[in-house]
Amino acid sequence: MDSFSRPLSKRAARTLYNVADARLAKGTRLCDDFAPAFEAALRHSGVRAARRNWALLCWIEWSTSIGLRRPRTFSRLARDERRLALTRVENSRFP
Numbered sequence: 001m002d003s004f005s006r007p008l009s010k011r012a013a014r015t016l017y018n019v020a021d022a023r024l025a026k027g028t029r030l031c032d033d034f035a036p037a038f039e040a041a042l043r044h045s046g047v048r049a050a051r052r053n054w055a056l057l058c059w060i061e062w063s064t065s066i067g068l069r070r071p072r073t074f075s076r077l078a079r080d081e082r083r084l085a086l087t088r089v090e091n092s093r094f095p
Helices: 010-023 035-045 047-063 079-091
Strands: none
Touching: 010 035, 010 047, 010 079, 035 047, 047 079
């Protein structure tokens, strides 16, 4: 299956895993590979949901690098920095 026929690209899956990792309590780790189940749910939700999910994951990935001299995407941040970045995204007026 090529990347164009999948509802979740490799880059979006990486961002999704990092969002999930940032949401975990300190000292815990992700134990299951949940991306295939998430992809299946997106496939059944339709094209609109897949596009909305893609836009949100892109916003999360790139929102940390907007306006910085040395841009670092969300996936390149340390876990604590990702937590702060997610809090800023949740409190923003976008998505």
